Amino acid sequence: MRVRLTPSALLLSISRNMKIPQTSSRLGKVPASPIRKLVPFASAAKKQGIKVYHLNIGDPDIKTPEVMLDVLRNWTRNPVGYGQSQGEPEFLASLESYYAKIGYGFIKTKDIQVTTGGSEAISMALFAVCEEGDEVIVFEPFYTNYNSYAAVNSVKLVPVKTEGSTGFHLPQKSEIESKITSKTKALIICNPSNPTGTVYTKEEMDTLAEIAKRHGLFLISDEVYREFVYDGKKHVSILEYMEDIPEQAILLDSLSKRYSLCGARLGMLISMNRGVMDGALRVAQGRLSSGLVDQSMAAKLTEVEDSYFEEVHKEYQSRRDILYEGLKSIPGVFLEKPEGAFYTIVKLPVKDSEHFCQWLLTDFRHNNETVMIAPAAGFYATPGLGGDEVRIAYVLNGHDLTKAIEILRQALVEYKG
Amino acid sequence: MRVRLTPSALLLSISRNMKIPQTSSRLGKVPASPIRKLVPFASAAKKQGIKVYHLNIGDPDIKTPEVMLDVLRNWTRNPVGYGQSQGEPEFLASLESYYAKIGYGFIKTKDIQVTTGGSEAISMALFAVCEEGDEVIVFEPFYTNYNSYAAVNSVKLVPVKTEGSTGFHLPQKSEIESKITSKTKALIICNPSNPTGTVYTKEEMDTLAEIAKRHGLFLISDEVYREFVYDGKKHVSILEYMEDIPEQAILLDSLSKRYSLCGARLGMLISMNRGVMDGALRVAQGRLSSGLVDQSMAAKLTEVEDSYFEEVHKEYQSRRDILYEGLKSIPGVFLEKPEGAFYTIVKLPVKDSEHFCQWLLTDFRHNNETVMIAPAAGFYATPGLGGDEVRIAYVLNGHDLTKAIEILRQALVEYKG
Numbered sequence: 153m154r155v156r157l158t159p160s161a162l163l164l165s166i167s168r169n170m171k172i173p174q175t176s177s178r179l180g181k182v183p184a185s186p187i188r189k190l191v192p193f194a195s196a197a198k199k200q201g202i203k204v205y206h207l208n209i210g211d212p213d214i215k216t217p218e219v220m221l222d223v224l225r226n227w228t229r230n231p232v233g234y235g236q237s238q239g240e241p242e243f244l245a246s247l248e249s250y251y252a253k254i255g256y257g258f259i260k261t262k263d264i265q266v267t268t269g270g271s272e273a274i275s276m277a278l279f280a281v282c283e284e285g286d287e288v289i290v291f292e293p294f295y296t297n298y299n300s301y302a303a304v305n306s307v308k309l310v311p312v313k314t315e316g317s318t319g320f321h322l323p324q325k326s327e328i329e330s331k332i333t334s335k336t337k338a339l340i341i342c343n344p345s346n347p348t349g350t351v352y353t354k355e356e357m358d359t360l361a362e363i364a365k366r367h368g369l370f371l372i373s374d375e376v377y378r379e380f381v382y383d384g385k386k387h388v389s390i391l392e393y394m395e396d397i398p399e400q401a402i403l404l405d406s407l408s409k410r411y412s413l414c415g416a417r418l419g420m421l422i423s424m425n426r427g428v429m430d431g432a433l434r435v436a437q438g439r440l441s442s443g444l445v446d447q448s449m450a451a452k453l454t455e456v457e458d459s460y461f462e463e464v465h466k467e468y469q470s471r472r473d474i475l476y477e478g479l480k481s482i483p484g485v486f487l488e489k490p491e492g493a494f495y496t497i498v499k500l501p502v503k504d505s506e507h508f509c510q511w512l513l514t515d516f517r518h519n520n521e522t523v524m525i526a527p528a529a530g531f532y533a534t535p536g537l538g539g540d541e542v543r544i545a546y547v548l549n550g551h552d553l554t555k556a557i558e559i560l561r562q563a564l565v566e567y568k569g
Numbered sequence: 570m571r572v573r574l575t576p577s578a579l580l581l582s583i584s585r586n587m588k589i590p591q592t593s594s595r596l597g598k599v600p601a602s603p604i605r606k607l608v609p610f611a612s613a614a615k616k617q618g619i620k621v622y623h624l625n626i627g628d629p630d631i632k633t634p635e636v637m638l639d640v641l642r643n644w645t646r647n648p649v650g651y652g653q654s655q656g657e658p659e660f661l662a663s664l665e666s667y668y669a670k671i672g673y674g675f676i677k678t679k680d681i682q683v684t685t686g687g688s689e690a691i692s693m694a695l696f697a698v699c700e701e702g703d704e705v706i707v708f709e710p711f712y713t714n715y716n717s718y719a720a721v722n723s724v725k726l727v728p729v730k731t732e733g734s735t736g737f738h739l740p741q742k743s744e745i746e747s748k749i750t751s752k753t754k755a756l757i758i759c760n761p762s763n764p765t766g767t768v769y770t771k772e773e774m775d776t777l778a779e780i781a782k783r784h785g786l787f788l789i790s791d792e793v794y795r796e797f798v799y800d801g802k803k804h805v806s807i808l809e810y811m812e813d814i815p816e817q818a819i820l821l822d823s824l825s826k827r828y829s830l831c832g833a834r835l836g837m838l839i840s841m842n843r844g845v846m847d848g849a850l851r852v853a854q855g856r857l858s859s860g861l862v863d864q865s866m867a868a869k870l871t872e873v874e875d876s877y878f879e880e881v882h883k884e885y886q887s888r889r890d891i892l893y894e895g896l897k898s899i900p901g902v903f904l905e906k907p908e909g910a911f912y913t914i915v916k917l918p919v920k921d922s923e924h925f926c927q928w929l930l931t932d933f934r935h936n937n938e939t940v941m942i943a944p945a946a947g948f949y950a951t952p953g954l955g956g957d958e959v960r961i962a963y964v965l966n967g968h969d970l971t972k973a974i975e976i977l978r979q980a981l982v983e984y985k986g
Contacts, residue, residue, distance in 0.1 A: 171785030172816045173754060175844040179697045185854035188654060209651070216648045224644040224862065231633045232832040232866075234626070237605060268685055268834065271856040280596045284701055284723060300855025306701060306723070337590060368588030399589045415649040415861025417685065417834075427592040437602035438717025439688040443860045444832030445641065449649075 181303040186296050186506075186530025187543075193513035194524050203521040204513070205556035210346065210494060210545045214412040214464055217456045220449045227445070235441035238433055239266025243447040246454045247420060254378075256391040263422055265432040268442045270376050270406030270419035271297060276432050277338075277402050277421060278305040281370045287335045288372075291322065293497050293531035293538060295346045295374065310336070311533040316499055316541075319488040320348035322356045328363060338370035338402075339363065344377040344387065347531050347543040348497050349472075349490025351381050357388045364400050371397065374404040376419075377493035379461055382469045385491055398424035407450050409494075410461070416446035468494055471546045471553055478557035479544075482564060494546050497528055497538075500564065505529070505542050507569050516563050523556045523563070598720040603713050603923075603947025604960075610930035611941050620938040621930070622973035627763065627911060627962045631829040631881055634873045637866045644862070652858035655850055656683025660864040663871045664837060671795075673808040680839055682849040685859045687793050687823030687836035688714060693852055694755075694819050694838060695722040697845050698787045704752045705789075708739065710914055710948035710955060712763045712791065727753070728950040733916060733958075736905040737765035739773045745780060755787035755819075756780065761794040761804065764948050764960040765914050766889075766907025768798050774805045781817050788814065791821040793836075794910035796878055799886045802908055815841035824867050826911075827878075833863035885911055888963045888970055895974035896961075899981060911963050914945055914955075917981065922946070922959050924986050933980045940973045940980070 187209050194204050238244065244261045251259040267273040274297065282288065284306040290298060292311040302309045310331050314320040322328065328339075339360055344351045364371040373390035381387045394401045406419035421432050475496065476489050484501025502508040506527035516522050528541035546553060604626050611621050655661065661678045668676040684690040691714065699705065701723040707715060709728035719726045727748050731737040739745065745756075756777055761768045781788040790807035798804045811818045823836035838849050892913065893906050901918025919925040923944035933939050945958035963970060 171782065173698065173785050173787050175697050175842070175848055176700050176703075176754075178700065179844070179848035179852075182848060182851040182855065184851050185654070188854050191653075211650045212648065214648060221644060221647060221649075224641040227638060227641040230638060231629065231631060231829040232638075233628045233829075234831040236608075237602070269856060275856075279721065280592050281590065283593050283595065286593075297855045297857075300852070304696065304852060304855065337593075365588065368590050370590050412648040412650075414651040415858065417858070417860045425592070427596075431592055431596035431599060434599040434601050435596075435717070435721060437605050438599065438714045438721065439686060439692075440714075441832065441834070443834045443863055445862050445866075446860055449862075 178303065178306060183299050183303065183530060185300070187526045190509055190513060190524065193510055197513050197522060201520065202517060205521065205523040205548060205552060205559065207544045207546065207548065207556055208524045208526045210409065210547060211414050212409065212412050212494070212547045213549060214467065216412045217452070217460055219452045219455045220411065220413070223449045223452055224445070229448070232444055235444045235447055237437040237441055239264065239442065240444065240447040240451065243451040246451045249454050251391070256389075256394070258395060259391065259422060263424055263429065265421045265429060265436060266442050266447065267419040267421055268439070269417040270374070270404055270408065271301070273404040273406070273419045273421040274298065274374070275301045275304060276435055277372050277404060278302065278307045279435065280428050280431050281337045282307045285335065286337045287333060289328065289331050289336060289339045290533065291341060292533055293320070293347050293528060293541075295342050296530045298340065299530070299533065308335070309533045313534065313537070314348070316486065316488060316497060319491065320345065320350040320497065322352065322359065325359050325363065328359070329367070332367050332369075336367070336369060338372050340372040340374065342374040342376075344380055344492025346377065346493050347495045347528070349493050349495050351385050351387060351491040354388045357390070357393070361393045361397060364397060370400050370402055372402045372404060376404070376406040376409055378405075379410055379465065380468055380494060381492040382472055383491065387492070394424055400425070402428060407453070411450070411453060411456065413450060416443070416449055418442060418446050418450050468546070470550060471548070474550050474553050475544065475546045475557065478554065482561045484564065496544055496546070497531070497541050498544055499541050502540055502564075502567060502569055504569060505538070505540055508567060509542060511567065511569060512563055516566065518559045518562045521555070521559055523559045595720065595723060600716050600720065600947060602717070604943045607926055607930060607941065610927055614930050614939060618937065619934060622938065622940040622965060622969060622976065624961045624963065624965065624973055625941040625943045627826065627964060628831050629826065629829050629911070629964045630966060631884065633829045634869070634877055636869045636872045637828065637830070640866045640869055641862070646865070649861055652861045652864055654854040654858055656681065656859065657861065657864040657868065660868040663868045666871050668808070673806075673811070675812060676808065676839060680841055680846065682838045682846060682853060683859050683864065684836040684838055685856070686834040687791070687821055687825065688718070690821040690823070690836045690838040691715065691791070692718045692721060693849050694789050694821060695719065695724045696852065697848050698754045699724045702752065703754045704750060706745065706748050706753060706756045707950065708758060709950055710737070710764055710945060710958075712759050713947045715757065716947070716950065725752070726950045730951065730954070731765070733903065733905060733914060736908065737762065737767040737914065739769065739776065742776050742780065745776070746784070749784050753784070753786060755789050757789040757791065759791040759793075761797055761909025763794065763910050764912045764945070766910050766912050768802050768804060768908040771805050774807070774810070778810045778814060781814060787817050787819055789819045789821060793821070793823040793826055795822075796827055796882065797885055797911060798909040799889055800908070804909070811841055817842070819845060824870070828867070828870060828873065830867060833860070833866055835859060835863050835867050885963070887967060888965070891967050891970050892961065892963045892974065895971065899978045901981065913961055913963070914948070914958050915961055916958050919957055919981075919984060919986055921986060922955070922957055925984060926959060928984065928986060929980055933983065935976045935979045938972070938976055940976045
C-alpha cells in the first residue's frame with residue numbers, strides 16, 4: 153500500500169532516511185557459501201520436476217548408527233535443559249575413549265572443548281590465536297568456510313598455492329616460509345583435505361611442525377575426515393606431534409562425517425595449551441552449551457561397531473574409484489586420484505565454472521535430470537584462481553554417482569559458455 | 570616424569586620456549602561466566618553429599634511439551650543430515666505462525682534467521698551492526714553474556730545505569746542520549762529483563778525508538794522472556810515498532826524458556842533490514858546449520874496447547890511471589906518486586922557478594938544443604954558496581970524455593986565475610 157505523505161511527514165521521512173544506520177563493513181566481507189549459494193537455482197529446477205544429483209555438499213547418504221538413533225527413540229529426560237559449557241560429561245568421556253582407541257591415550261577430558269559443529273571449533277581457534285588483522289597461512293584450495301570464519305574474526309588468510317598436477321601436495325618448505333610475516337600466528341591444514349582429497353605425508357606434517365617450531369606459530373589441523381583415507385595410506389594426525397609441541401598444536405575435529413551426524417552439530421577443539429583451552433571454555437560459557445540431545449546421541453560412539461566404519465570406508469573407496477575412473481574418461485577433464493576425504497577438485501574444459509554450475513541447474517537437462525556441483529573459486533583466497541575448477545563431493549551411492557558423471561559428460565558436450 | 574636435558578637439548582628447549590606463541594589479547598578479554606564460574610565449588614559440595622539448590626542459572630525445571638519429545642520418540646529420519654542454513658522450512662513455518670498468533674502477521678520467513686540458541690543471535694546482531702571498536706548502549710545490570718559477545722566481536726558496551734530503587738526502569742531520555750558518541754551503533758534492551766525482571770513500559774519503548782530514530786541507531790530487543798510477564802502487565806515488543814523503523818529494529822528471540830528447551834539450541838534473529846538478514850544468512854552458511862533434531866522438535870510449537878503456557882505462567886507468578894515475600898522478610902535484603910522473566914537482582918547485607926556466593930558452596934551448610942546464586946558484578950560493565958548484589962533465578966518449585974530462601978536467611982546470619 154502506498155500512502156501519500158503530508159509535507160511534515162515527508163520531511164520526517166527524509167530526515168529519518170538520512171539517519172538510517174548501515175550494517176558493518178565486516179558483515180559485508182563474509183562471503184556467500186559457494187557450496188550453498190546456488191541452492192535457489194537447484195530448488196527452482198526441482199519445482200520444475202527435474203531430479204538434481206547433489207555433488208555440491210558433503211552431506212553423506214550413509215546411515216547414522218542405529219545405536220545413536222535409539223537414544224532418540226528411548227528419550228525420557230525432561231526437561232531438555234542446558235548441557236555443560238565444556239561438553240556433557242558422558243560425551244566427553246566417550247571422546248576420551250575414542251582418542252585412546254586410535255592411539256592417543258594422553259588426550260584427556262581437560263584437553264577437549266566440545267563445539268557446536270566443527271565450524272565453531274574453527275572460529276574459536278582463529279579467535280584464540282589471532283588479534284584482529286593477524287595472518288594465518290592456509291593451503292589453497294582450502295575449505296571454503298575458513299573464509300567465512302576469517303571474515304567473522306577479522307583474520308587474514310594468506311594462501312600458499314598447491315597444484316592439481318601434484319595432487320595438491322605441499323610445495324617446498326621455503327615457499328611456505330616465504331609467506332611468514334610478523335603478523336603470522338598460525339598455519340592451518342585440513343588433513344585429509346576438503347576440498348582436494350589430499351592425504352598429507354609424514355614428511356609434510358614434519359615440515360609443518362618444524363616451521364611452527366622455528367617461527368613460533370600455532371599449527372592447527374582440521375581432521376574431520378581422519379578415517380577417510382584410501383589405498384592403505386596412513387593418516388598422520390597432529391596428535392602425533394601434540395606432546396612435542398603441546399603449546400602450539402591445535403586439533404579441530406567433528407563427528408559429522410565419521411558417524412554421518414552432520415545435522416547433530418558437534419565438533420571438538422583439542423589442545424594441551426591451557427591458555428587456549430581456558431579461553432575456549434570462556435567463549436563456550438558465553439553460548440551456554442552445545443545441544444543436549446545431540447550430545448546424548450553422540451556419546452554412544454563407543455558402542456558403534458568397528459564393522460560400521462569398515463563398511464563406510466569400503467563404500468567411499470569404491471565411490472572414489474567410480475568417480476575417478478568416470479571423470480578422467482571425460483575429454484578435457486583433469487583430476488589426480490583423491491587419496492582421502494570424499495571430495496576432489498576437478499579441472500573442467502570451461503572458462504567460468506560458476507557460470508557452468510549455474511547453467512547446469514537453470515538450463516541443462518538430461519532425461520529430466522541434472523547435477524549440482526560447487527564452483528571452486530570460493531575455495532581459493534587468491535582472486536582469479538579456481539575459475540575453471542569445481543569441487544565434487546562423492547556422497548552418492550555408486551549407481552547415482554555413475555548417472556551423475558554421465559550427466560556431467562553430456563553437459564560438457566552441450567555447454568557453449 | 571622429569572628428564573635431564575643435555576646441553577644441546579636444553580638450548581633447543583630454551584630457543585623453543587622463546588618461540589612459543591601467545592594466545593590473543595582478545596581471548597583474554599572474554600570473561601568467565603558469573604553464572605557458571607562457581608560450578609566447580611558446587612560440584613565439590615555435591616561430592617561431599619551436600620544438596621545444592623540451584624538459583625544461579627535460568628535452566629527451568631518446567632517440563633518440555635510432550636508433543637515435542639514425541640518427535641524424538643518417533644524418529645525415523647536417517648541419516649541425521651545438515652539442515653538448511655537459514656533454518657529448516659517446517660521450523661521457519663512454525664515460527665511464522667507463532668508471530669502471527671501473537672499479532673505480528675507481517676513477520677514472514679524471509680525476516681527470520683534461525684540461530685543456534687539466542688546466544689548466536691546476540692553475536693550475529695553485534696557483528697552485523699558494529700565495526701571493531703564501535704559502541705552499543707546497554708542498561709546495566711544486563712544479561713552477562715552480552716559481555717562475552719561484546720568481547721568476541723570487539724564491541725564496547727557503554728552502560729547506562731539503572732537503579733534497584735526504581736525497579737531498574739530506564740532513566741531520563743537525556744541521560745541515555747548523553748552516552749551517544751560517533752561510535753554508537755545500537756541500543757540493546759532485554760525485555761522482560763534478565764537479570765532484573767523489569768518489564769519496560771510503552772513510554773520507555775517509545776523513548777528508545779525515538780532515540781534510535783533521532784540518532785540513526787539500531788534498536789536491538791532481546792525478548793526471550795516475552796511471555797513471562799506478571800500481574801496482568803502488558804509486554805511491549807519491538808515488533809510493535811518494526812514497521813515504523815524497519816531498517817533499525819532487530820529482535821532477538823529464543824525458544825529456550827518459552828518451551829523449556831534450553832538444551833535445544835535454537836533462537837532467532839528477526840529484522841526487516843535486508844542487509845542485516847542477508848549478512849546473517851552468509852554468517853549462518855559458514856556454520857552450515859543449526860541442529861536438525863532440535864529444529865524438528867521445536868517445529869511442533871504450533872501444536873503446544875495454550876494451557877501449557879497458562880500453567881507455566883501461573884507457576885512462575887506464584888514462584889515470584891514466594892521469592893519476593895521470602896526475601897524481603899530477610900533483614901538487610903533489598904529488592905523491588907520483579908515484573909517479569911524469572912530473575913531478580915537482590916541487594917544483600919554483604920560487602921563482597923562473590924565471596925559470599927563462593928562461601929555458600931565451600932563453607933556453609935544448613936542440614937547438609939546449601940544454595941547456589943550468581944554474584945551480580947558480572948552483570949555490570951561499570952567496575953565496582955553490583956559488588957553487594959546477587960542475581961537469583963527462581964526456577965525451582967515452590968517447596969524447594971521456600972527451602973532455598975530459608976537457607977539463604979540462615980547463611981546471612983552466619984556469614985562474617
